[in-house]
Amino acid sequence: MASSTSLHEYSYSNESAGIRTAVLDVETVGHNNPLPRTTTVTRSGPGAARNRNRNDNHPKLEEGVFLTWEDLWVTVVSKAKNENGSRSRSILQGVTGYARPGELLAIMGPSGCGKSTLLDALGGRLSSNTRKTGKILINGQKQALAYGTSAYVTQDDTLITTLTVSEAVYYSAQLQLPDSMAKAEKKERAEITIREMGLQDAMNTRIGGWGSKGLSGGQKRRVSICIELLTRPNLLFLDEPTSGLDSAASYYVMSRIANLDKTDGIPRTVITSIHQPSSEVFQLFDNLCLLSAGRTVYFGPASAANQFFSLCGFPCPTLQNPSDHFLKTINKDFEQDIEQGMVGRTPTEVAIDTLIKSYKASESYQQVQRQVAELSKQDFGEELEKRSHAGFLTQSFVLTRRSFMNMYRDRGYYWLRLAVYITIALGLGSIYQDLGHSYESIQARGSLIMFVSSFLTFMAIGGFPSFVEDMKVFERERLNGHYGVSSFVFANTFSSVPFLILISVIPGAITYYVAGLHKGFEHFFYFACVLFACMMLVESLMMIVASIVPNFLMGIIAGAGIQGLMILCGGFFRLPNNIPKPMWKFPLYYIAFHKYAYQGLFKNEFIGTTFPSSDQGGKTSSLSGEHILRDIWQVEMGYSKWVDLAILVGMILLYRVLFLVIIKATEKVKIIGTTLLAMPFNNPSMQAFVNPSSPPVHGGKL
Numbered sequence: 001m002a003s004s005t006s007l008h009e010y011s012y013s014n015e016s017a018g019i020r021t022a023v024l025d026v027e028t029v030g031h032n033n034p035l036p037r038t039t040t041v042t043r044s045g046p047g048a049a050r051n052r053n054r055n056d057n058h059p060k061l062e063e064g065v066f067l068t069w070e071d072l073w074v075t076v077v078s079k080a081k082n083e084n085g086s087r088s089r090s091i092l093q094g095v096t097g098y099a100r101p102g103e104l105l106a107i108m109g110p111s112g113c114g115k116s117t118l119l120d121a122l123g124g125r126l127s128s129n130t131r132k133t134g135k136i137l138i139n140g141q142k143q144a145l146a147y148g149t150s151a152y153v154t155q156d157d158t159l160i161t162t163l164t165v166s167e168a169v170y171y172s173a174q175l176q177l178p179d180s181m182a183k184a185e186k187k188e189r190a191e192i193t194i195r196e197m198g199l200q201d202a203m204n205t206r207i208g209g210w211g212s213k214g215l216s217g218g219q220k221r222r223v224s225i226c227i228e229l230l231t232r233p234n235l236l237f238l239d240e241p242t243s244g245l246d247s248a249a250s251y252y253v254m255s256r257i258a259n260l261d262k263t264d265g266i267p268r269t270v271i272t273s274i275h276q277p278s279s280e281v282f283q284l285f286d287n288l289c290l291l292s293a294g295r296t297v298y299f300g301p302a303s304a305a306n307q308f309f310s311l312c313g314f315p316c317p318t319l320q321n322p323s324d325h326f327l328k329t330i331n332k333d334f335e336q337d338i339e340q341g342m343v344g345r346t347p348t349e350v351a352i353d354t355l356i357k358s359y360k361a362s363e364s365y366q367q368v369q370r371q372v373a374e375l376s377k378q379d380f381g382e383e384l385e386k387r388s389h390a391g392f393l394t395q396s397f398v399l400t401r402r403s404f405m406n407m408y409r410d411r412g413y414y415w416l417r418l419a420v421y422i423t424i425a426l427g428l429g430s431i432y433q434d435l436g437h438s439y440e441s442i443q444a445r446g447s448l449i450m451f452v453s454s455f456l457t458f459m460a461i462g463g464f465p466s467f468v469e470d471m472k473v474f475e476r477e478r479l480n481g482h483y484g485v486s487s488f489v490f491a492n493t494f495s496s497v498p499f500l501i502l503i504s505v506i507p508g509a510i511t512y513y514v515a516g517l518h519k520g521f522e523h524f525f526y527f528a529c530v531l532f533a534c535m536m537l538v539e540s541l542m543m544i545v546a547s548i549v550p551n552f553l554m555g556i557i558a559g560a561g562i563q564g565l566m567i568l569c570g571g572f573f574r575l576p577n578n579i580p581k582p583m584w585k586f587p588l589y590y591i592a593f594h595k596y597a598y599q600g601l602f603k604n605e606f607i608g609t610t611f612p613s614s615d616q617g618g619k620t621s622s623l624s625g626e627h628i629l630r631d632i633w634q635v636e637m638g639y640s641k642w643v644d645l646a647i648l649v650g651m652i653l654l655y656r657v658l659f660l661v662i663i664k665a666t667e668k669v670k671i672i673g674t675t676l677l678a679m680p681f682n683n684p685s686m687q688a689f690v691n692p693s694s695p696p697v698h699g700g701k702l
């Protein structure tokens, strides 16, 4: 295959409404079928029709979002060295491009070439182990994409599996659309969006997940898109929106996205990564960014890409989908045999190099540079506007209802736990049945109280997998600015209250009355309140863990470890006066909520009662409950059991505030961390140091 084509001029212009023309001026060297020096390709079809009335050379600068990126490098630093002896790997290597309002930019390339990374870099979502250099401007300004200024459909569908399609979209509409919008209007917007994505027949189908089949993969994908389209965002990122869709569905979904401006006349900037577009879908793209191993193979009008490949010596065979041809030409993942004389380079690697060199030599490349420079110079004056949302109260109320609905429908969230708690309560009741007031019952009451306040509450840890799922949904929605952190924490706190009351009252009553603990409703009420407070505390603790360690196994181990230490130092296994001081008593004994639970429940059980003392030499005397508390259990008697309960309630508030602070702080740390970590890499010489494979100078601006 000829590989020595050089491309000297490559440009495009609009000739007339609806038809875009690419003009190429090339000189081919050593090609078997030399192309004419000037070739013209015309584009028609859905994409061209969409472009009517758009002046590409003079875009309406006052409308929509202009995004430019220049010499963008993204590097990951790993602990292990690679074969070059370097710890860093460049995922994106000096990528430059732009996205304009009213245009659909498609990012294509083989799997692992850096499509999602480019989207993440542009959307401000790179993970913390990556380093970014280069200049990304939004409307000519260096500004962060604040929560709620853009929408991003991620590659994974993180949805609440128990909701139906219409519920998921309508709840989202209530959260995202402003309070000033009438409920009926929000409902209508949700329905229109569902229909736009062709989901009208699945409106009442539950999304479904593990163990409960609901929507298909492609339908879930469309629900994710629906949710992000509700506010008609001005800047929209989509990571493989058509994966799992058949070709007809892909076309309809992409054409709805491409024609979003038809609904209100506001031009949208849409950037999407996509794997296998059909030729019809391909025609919807305005611009195409073709990547191979993080390098740009082509950036320019999608309609001219075919011509570019032909001119470089890789013409698309007749009747073959151009996008299939592009990807096949630049995918080297499955190339096994190295041709003789290639000295380690496969034919595809040679082809990729040819395409990259040709692109860099083309007028199209120059045009991208000019366009980026022009847009970078523009002063658009204002920062990107945040979308207006529902207020705190509406968001808190809607989130609480949604979360309650999820807990109610998910049998594993609380119902299974309630059944297990009832079973254990029956077990406890039968083992401790009718304790009576013998001397031995003192120890039995103590161990029963310890079991209830430690083990029964410890079991709340079983909800952790659900908490992790909740955090995933929160993270997706938060990153897209659907609601505030405070609303989430509020909803997360209050939605579980009815279930925890059920668990405290039913199994609590079985245990309490079958064992025959201190008679009187006030005593049972206190017992149930402490059980409720302890479970609330364990759940609060596990939510904090889930926000720091979003991994089932690690989170459960961490949560169990923390609770294990608290139980150990709570004052039962080792009496308070005997706990070694520096580390265990101060501070762990005072921090452990088990201390207050044990002491409150002991006071509740023993104060006002009497027990016979052990029979010593045939004489029996009686022991007062107060004496037992002071001398046997070493309970602090200076304050009432209600103070212990109040401390537990205070701890719940503290844990919840801590949860909120940690989420907010993590967000801040991520932003500051990414900025700080990127700093040394702004220096071009530093870049060359961390990335020996990079060219000596590539700008390195940020």
Ligand SMILES: Nc1ncnc2c1ncn2[C@@H]1O[C@H](COP(=O)(O)OP(=O)(O)OP(=O)(O)O)[C@@H](O)[C@H]1O
Pocket (backbone or CB within 6 Å): 076, 091, 109, 110, 111, 112, 113, 114, 115, 116, 117, 118, 127, 129, 130
């Ligand atoms: N945070 C990260 N840490 C380590 N490696 C990463 C990170 N992000 C991306 N990579 C690596 O960078 C490469 C490109 O990843 P990316 O997800 O951008 O590819 P992609 O083109 O979107 O792939 P696909 O089409 O399969 O989704 C992959 O090899 C991936 O493992």
